[in-house]
Structure formats: structure tokens, C-alpha cells
Amino acid sequence: GDEPRKEDLQRITELMDGFKASKALFTASKMCVFDLLQSRPGLSAAQVAEEIKASVKGTECLLEACVSLGLLKSKERKCQKPVYENAGLASRFLLSDVPFSLQGYIQHCDKTVWPLFSHLEDAVREGSNQHEKAFGKKSKDMFQDTFYNSLDVKLRFMNAMHSIAKVTGKAVATAFDLSSFKTACDLGGCSGAMAYEFTKSYPGLSVTVFDLPAVVEMSEHFHPLRTDNRVSFVAGDFFKDDLPKADLYILARILHDWPDEKVHVLLSKIADACTPGCGLLLSEIFLDEDRGGPSRGLLQALSMSEGKQRSASEYSLLLESHGCAVLIAETMLDGRTHSALQSLNMLAQTE
Ligand code: SAM
Numbered sequence: 001g002d003e004p005r006k007e008d009l010q011r012i013t014e015l016m017d018g019f020k021a022s023k024a025l026f027t028a029s030k031m032c033v034f035d036l037l038q039s040r041p042g043l044s045a046a047q048v049a050e051e052i053k054a055s056v057k058g059t060e061c062l063l064e065a066c067v068s069l070g071l072l073k074s075k076e077r078k079c080q081k082p083v084y085e086n087a088g089l090a091s092r093f094l095l096s097d098v099p100f101s102l103q104g105y106i107q108h109c110d111k112t113v114w115p116l117f118s119h120l121e122d123a124v125r126e127g128s129n130q131h132e133k134a135f136g137k138k139s140k141d142m143f144q145d146t147f148y149n150s151l152d153v154k155l156r157f158m159n160a161m162h163s164i165a166k167v168t169g170k171a172v173a174t175a176f177d178l179s180s181f182k183t184a185c186d187l188g189g190c191s192g193a194m195a196y197e198f199t200k201s202y203p204g205l206s207v208t209v210f211d212l213p214a215v216v217e218m219s220e221h222f223h224p225l226r227t228d229n230r231v232s233f234v235a236g237d238f239f240k241d242d243l244p245k246a247d248l249y250i251l252a253r254i255l256h257d258w259p260d261e262k263v264h265v266l267l268s269k270i271a272d273a274c275t276p277g278c279g280l281l282l283s284e285i286f287l288d289e290d291r292g293g294p295s296r297g298l299l300q301a302l303s304m305s306e307g308k309q310r311s312a313s314e315y316s317l318l319l320e321s322h323g324c325a326v327l328i329a330e331t332m333l334d335g336r337t338h339s340a341l342q343s344l345n346m347l348a349q350t351e
Pocket residue numbers: 143161162164165187188189190191194210211212215236237238239251252253254257
């Protein structure tokens with residue numbers, strides 16, 4: 001038969017090895033390798049090993065793997081072992097205290113998503129995600145029963161959302177010109193990171209973050225300085241309680257978590273609260289119409305519980321059935337550094 005093509009072998013090998021690269025990144029991040037090399041660039045493997053309290057052999061392997069993944073750079077030295085420093089990707093995204101830090105999201109992937117994926121076969125057989133097997137807890141509502149049961153897990157989940165919202169928030173806020181809106185309500189707005197990006201982008205806008213009480217009680221933790229008094233927090237359940245009044249409702253990464261029935265409950269509550277001219281901004285991964293991609297969305301669906309990923313036209317149908325005219329559905333992928341994580345945005349307005 002034909003010899004396999006080199007590109008095909010390369011592609012299939014990358015797919016087989018993808019999990020090793022992820023775990024190497026998670027581990028180096030968890031062991032604070034990137035923070036260490038930022039404050040002290042040019043350490044050898046032995047010096048790093050001593051600082052992170054690990055074996056020299058293991059540390060050397062981890063550092064070399066990170067170099068090969070483009071996260072670190074090594075410098076050869078005459079007759080001595082090489083020294084290491086962060087590559088650009090690491091200093092932009094992998095330090096704990098940079099504006100676009102993805103550390104919170106990386107910890108969530110390592111501690112929550114990884115265990116779910118290790119039970120993927122069961123998830124596929126049973127058609128449900130594996131929270132109980134992975135974490136030993138039955139979960140009816142993923143947020144209230146799994147994430148917000150312990151302070152540790154809650155903070156980890158909130159840190160993950162906070163870091164993604166900080167990286168993508170500005171692009172979500174500026175995907176459309178929203179300057180005609182004076183008040184917004186960010187439903188499921190979590191730590192408020194997205195709300196702060198909105199007020200930064202629109203000097204005339206005030207934003208109310210609406211989220212479950214367990215989340216709202218942590219808002220000081222994420223914004224100890226309360227730098228902007230145009231952001232406020234209201235606690236409640238968006239399926240049950242009255243929604244705050246606003247001209248613009250924001251649903252960022254909310255609807256994919258819920259089946260159509262629940263989406264209808266939420267959208268009809270929004271429609272009831274809306275007056276003519278009100279807007280609804282949706283930010284989600286939109287699947288291609290033939291559901292052929294993007295992989296990021298389809299892979300995420302494998303570990304989701306009640307929800308599902310939808311295409312732009314599926315979202316449009318849901319919105320239109322509540323009297324929203326979907327004005328624009330436009331991609332935001334614009335080649336900026338954060339585009340890999342960027343959701344797409346859709347703006348609908350009531351007639
Ligand atoms: N909008 C944020 C973002 O884009 O980063 C967070 C998205 S996170 C996937 C979903 C959010 O919805 C969480 O903050 C969660 O607490 C909130 N949430 C879940 N169920 C809720 C409910 N019944 N009422 C209000 N908020 C809820």
C-alpha cells in the first residue's frame with residue numbers, strides 16, 4: 001500500500017499527543033515555573049528545581065518540553081547546562097499578575113475539566129457529563145450543586161471566568177457600537193470583569209451584574225478597590241427572580257449551559273423586562289451552520305451537562321421567538337492575540 005503522508009502522520013501525532021502538551025502547560029503553571037522565570041530569568045534546570053522543590057531530572061524534562069511548545073526559551077552556555085527564560089506567550093498569558101493572565105482558566109481546566117474528560121467514555125455511553133464520578137457529588141444544577149458548594153471550587157470557577165472575561169471583555173464590549181445604551185444588566189455576570197470592560201469602553205454606561213448570591217458575595221474579592229461606581233451587583237436567580245431594569249441585557253457564555261426549555265424561560269423574562277428599543281447582546285461560541293466546527297465549541301460540548309452548543313441561526317430562532325429582531329450577527333475573529341478565545345457576538349433589539 002501507499003506510504004503514509006508526512007503531513008498526515010504529523011496531524012495524527014499532534015492529536016494523539018495533545019493531552020500531553022495540555023498537562024505539561026497545566027503542571028508548569030501550577031508549579032509556578034513561569035512566575036519564577038519572570039522574576040529570575042536565566043536560571044538553570046537545577047536552580048529551578050531547587051526553587052519549585054522538585055527533582056532536577058523531572059524539572060529538566062518539564063522545562064525542555066515547555067521550550068518545545070514555545071512557552072520557554074533556552075540559552076545554551078559553553079560547557080554548562082542551558083538556562084531558561086519565558087517566551088512571549090508565557091509572559092503575556094501565564095503569569096499570575098498580568099492583565100491577560102489565563103492562570104485561573106488553566107487551573108479550572110486542570111482541576112475540573114481534566115477529570116471530566118478522563119471519564120469521557122462513560123459520558124458518551126450515558127449521554128450525561130460525569131460530575132458525580134469525577135467529584136463524588138450528584139449535581140442537579142451544576143453551578144449551585146457542584147461549583148458553589150465549597151469556597152475552594154467556587155473561587156477556582158470564578159477565577160476561570162474572571163480571567164477569560166478580562167482577556168475577551170473588550171472585544172465583546174466593542175463588537176458593536178453600544179453607546180446609545182445608558183444602562184446594562186450583565187446576566188450571570190460572575191466576578192464583574194466583563195462589566196468593568198463595558199464601563200471602560202462606554203463612559204455613559206452603568207452596568208448591573210446579576211448573579212447567584214454565592215457569586216455576588218465574592219465581588220469585593222475580585223474588585224477590592226471598587227474602581228468604578230458605575231458597576232453594581234444584584235444577587236438573584238435569573239430563572240426565578242425579577243431581573244433588574246436595563247436598556248441592554250448581556251448574556252455572555254450563558255445560554256450554552258442550558259437546554260432550550262430553560263433558555264425560553266430566561267428569554268421570556270428578559271422580553272418581559274424589555275421596553276421597545278432595548279437590546280440583548282449575546283456572546284457565545286457559534287457553531288458553523290453545518291456543525292463542522294469550531295473544534296473548541298464541539299470539544300467543550302463533550303463535558304457539558306444540561307446545555308448544548310448552537311449555531312448562529314439556532315440562537316437567532318430562539319431570540320426571534322421572543323420578539324427580538326436580530327440585527328447583526330457578525331464574527332469578531334480579527335487576528336488579535338486573544339482571538340483564539342474570543343466568542344462571537346450577536347446583537348438583537350426589541351421592536
Ligand atoms: N458571563 C460570565 C462570562 O462570560 O465570563 C460568566 C459565564 S459562566 C459560564 C455562567 C454564569 O452564570 C456563572 O457566573 C453562574 O454563577 C451564573 N448563573 C448560573 N445559574 C444562574 C442563575 N440561575 N441565576 C443567575 N446566575 C446564574
